[in-house]
Amino acid sequence: MDIYPWHKNVQLAFLRNKTNLSHAQIFFGSDSVGRNNLVRNICQTLLCHQVLDDQLPCQDCESCNWFKNTSHPDFFLVDESEDNLNISVDKIRELKDFFELSSHYQDSYKIAAVMNAENLSKASANALLKILEEPPNNCYIFLAIANLSNALPTIRSRCQLVSLPNPSKEQMDLYIKNNEIKIDHGQLEFLNNSVQALSEEKDRYAIALEIIEELKKGNSVQLSKTTTKWLDYGLKWFVDVIQKWTYEIFLNKLTSQHCYFPQHHEVVGELAKKSSLENLLLFQKRINEIKLYSTKSVNKDLNLDLILLEYKKIFS
Numbered sequence: 001m002d003i004y005p006w007h008k009n010v011q012l013a014f015l016r017n018k019t020n021l022s023h024a025q026i027f028f029g030s031d032s033v034g035r036n037n038l039v040r041n042i043c044q045t046l047l048c049h050q051v052l053d054d055q056l057p058c059q060d061c062e063s064c065n066w067f068k069n070t071s072h073p074d075f076f077l078v079d080e081s082e083d084n085l086n087i088s089v090d091k092i093r094e095l096k097d098f099f100e101l102s103s104h105y106q107d108s109y110k111i112a113a114v115m116n117a118e119n120l121s122k123a124s125a126n127a128l129l130k131i132l133e134e135p136p137n138n139c140y141i142f143l144a145i146a147n148l149s150n151a152l153p154t155i156r157s158r159c160q161l162v163s164l165p166n167p168s169k170e171q172m173d174l175y176i177k178n179n180e181i182k183i184d185h186g187q188l189e190f191l192n193n194s195v196q197a198l199s200e201e202k203d204r205y206a207i208a209l210e211i212i213e214e215l216k217k218g219n220s221v222q223l224s225k226t227t228t229k230w231l232d233y234g235l236k237w238f239v240d241v242i243q244k245w246t247y248e249i250f251l252n253k254l255t256s257q258h259c260y261f262p263q264h265h266e267v268v269g270e271l272a273k274k275s276s277l278e279n280l281l282l283f284q285k286r287i288n289e290i291k292l293y294s295t296k297s298v299n300k301d302l303n304l305d306l307i308l309l310e311y312k313k314i315f316s
């Protein structure tokens with residue numbers, strides 16, 4: 001359960017103030033692995049008996065050992081993310097019951113963490129709100145969520161909000177070096193500098209490169225060169241790839257800058273020259289329409305061809 005190096009300061013700043021700890025907090029940031037690890041690590045530290053100077057858990061005391069064995073009597077975890085389930089109202093009732101028991105150690109905290117809190121159903125969010133309205137003594141709730149806007153305003157207003165930073169370029173480079181992660185030139189830019197995407201999207205990236213190879217041909221893209229593999233991760237994913245690519249052409253046309261594909265700067269520049277701004281905007285409009293229905297049950301192959309025909313028009 002290592003936390004990202006760029007989250008260490010968040011933990012330090014947060015726990016330095018633990019005497020004024022709010023009863024509920026929302027940690028929000030797009031990287032679910034990093035977010036959940038940080039929340040767990042903070043909970044473990046709050047329960048640890050020999051916290052280290054830099055506000056990290058000792059990993060050695062009885063409490064830390066219980067925590068690592070997921071058997072800590074004063075910690076309640078709601079994490080349905082693996083099964084992709086909604087968080088049921090029964091789970092929140094269990095949480096409430098947990099808070100009503102006295103803590104194992106005298107005067108110790110009782111802590112609950114709700115991961116991926118965007119998956120709270122309406123009923124479970126309301127049940128949670130009831131707990132937040134009258135939090136029992138020494139009880140603390142941590143909610144982890146990707147987007148703050150996905151939390152009910154009534155819940156948000158009762159929580160301390162902690163925004164998780166993204167790594168700087170230098171932090172990211174160091175992380176990749178220290179962890180001996182192999183990446184291609186341009187891969188990080190394509191994945192929006194996300195560590196999580198780096199580990200999860202390895203296979204996807206190879207296919208994205210294949211798609212880009214074809215898109216580089218501009219007006220000469222051949223529909224016969226497409227393969228069903230391009231749709232392995234869904235139509236929406238394909239739309240995302242081509243959207244990034246055409247955004248790059250658009251950006252180049254306006255500013256000569258690059259964003260997602262630094263390695264293809266030259267080709268993008270040539271395509272930008274062959275394109276018209278009007279056609280690029282028309283394509284964006286069209287692809288946004290397709291994106292709206294791209295997760296519904298539609299004929300994906302047909303839409304793939306349609307998108308490529310529209311793409312070719314950019315350069316006509």
Ligand SMILES: [Zn+2]
Nearest residue numbers: 048058061064
């Ligand atoms: Zn400890």
